[in-house]
Amino acid sequence: MxxxxxxxxxxxxxxxxxxxxxxxxxxxxxxxxxxxxxxxxxxxxxxxxxxxxxxxTREDLITAALEYMFDIRMEHSKAEAAAFRSASAHTAAQDPARTEAVVAQLVESYTTALFKAALQVWTHAAADPALRERIVPLEARFGRVSHRLAVEALGVDDADPVAHHLVQATLDMARGLGLADVLTDDSARRKQIVHQWAATLHMALHAPR
Missing domain, CATH: 1.10.10 (Arc Repressor Mutant, subunit A)
Structure with missing residues (x-):
C-alpha cells in the first residue's frame, strides 16, 4: 500500500x-x-x-559518484558477458572467432564515458592519498569481477597459471587501448591490435601444456 x-x-x-x-x-x-x-x-x-x-561537500559527491560508477560498470560487465554467452552458446571455446569477440568486447568497454570519468578520478587520486584510499578497494573488486567474467567468456581454466596471466594481460591491454583513445579516435588501430592479439591469445590459451 x-x-x-x-x-x-x-x-x-x-x-x-x-x-x-x-x-x-x-x-x-x-x-x-x-x-x-x-x-x-x-x-x-x-x-x-x-x-x-x-x-x-565535493568529496561526498565524488565518492558517491565513484560508488555509482562502480555499480554501473559492474552491471554493464555482467550484462555484456551474459549477452555474449547467449549469442555464442553454439560456438565452442576453441573457436578463434569466439576469442576475438571476447577480446573486442573487453577492449570496447574501456572506451566508454564511464572509463573516461573514472580516469579523471584515478589521475587526481594519484596525488590525493585520502581519495586513493577510497577508490583502490572499489577498483580491486571491479578488477576481480572483470577477470572472472573474462575467464567465463573465454571458456578457460583460471586455475591454469598460464591462462590466468594471459587473461589478466588482455585486461591490462584493454585498459591501455582505452587510454590511447582518450585524446584521439584510435578505433582503426585498435581494431587491428584486437585482431592480432586475439589470434595470439587463442593459440596460447589452447596450446598443449
Missing part, C-alpha cells in the same frame, strides 16, 4: 540519481576541475542547496 512519504522519497532518489549521472558526465567531458557541486547541480537542473542536501 502506498504511503504519503513515497512520492517525496521518489523525488529525492531521482534528484540524487541526476546529480550522480551529471557528475559522471562532467568528469568525462570537462574533467576533474569542473566537477564541483555548483557545476554538477546546474547541469542536473537542481539548486545548489538541494545538491548540498544530498552531498554536503
Amino acid at each position: 502506498a504511503t504519503p512519504h513515497e512520492p517525496k522519497q521518489d523525488r529525492s532518489r531521482a534528484t540524487r540519481l541526476r546529480l550522480l549521472e551529471s557528475t559522471i558526465d562532467t568528469l568525462a567531458e570537462t574533467g576533474w576541475a569542473a566537477a564541483t557541486v555548483a557545476v554538477v547541480a546546474e547541469r542536473a537542473g537542481v539548486s545548489r542547496g538541494a545538491a548540498q542536501h544530498h552531498f554536503p
Whole structure:
C-alpha cells in the first residue's frame, strides 16, 4: 500500500540519481576541475542547496559518484558477458572467432564515458592519498569481477597459471587501448591490435601444456 512519504522519497532518489549521472558526465567531458557541486547541480537542473542536501561537500559527491560508477560498470560487465554467452552458446571455446569477440568486447568497454570519468578520478587520486584510499578497494573488486567474467567468456581454466596471466594481460591491454583513445579516435588501430592479439591469445590459451 502506498504511503504519503513515497512520492517525496521518489523525488529525492531521482534528484540524487541526476546529480550522480551529471557528475559522471562532467568528469568525462570537462574533467576533474569542473566537477564541483555548483557545476554538477546546474547541469542536473537542481539548486545548489538541494545538491548540498544530498552531498554536503565535493568529496561526498565524488565518492558517491565513484560508488555509482562502480555499480554501473559492474552491471554493464555482467550484462555484456551474459549477452555474449547467449549469442555464442553454439560456438565452442576453441573457436578463434569466439576469442576475438571476447577480446573486442573487453577492449570496447574501456572506451566508454564511464572509463573516461573514472580516469579523471584515478589521475587526481594519484596525488590525493585520502581519495586513493577510497577508490583502490572499489577498483580491486571491479578488477576481480572483470577477470572472472573474462575467464567465463573465454571458456578457460583460471586455475591454469598460464591462462590466468594471459587473461589478466588482455585486461591490462584493454585498459591501455582505452587510454590511447582518450585524446584521439584510435578505433582503426585498435581494431587491428584486437585482431592480432586475439589470434595470439587463442593459440596460447589452447596450446598443449
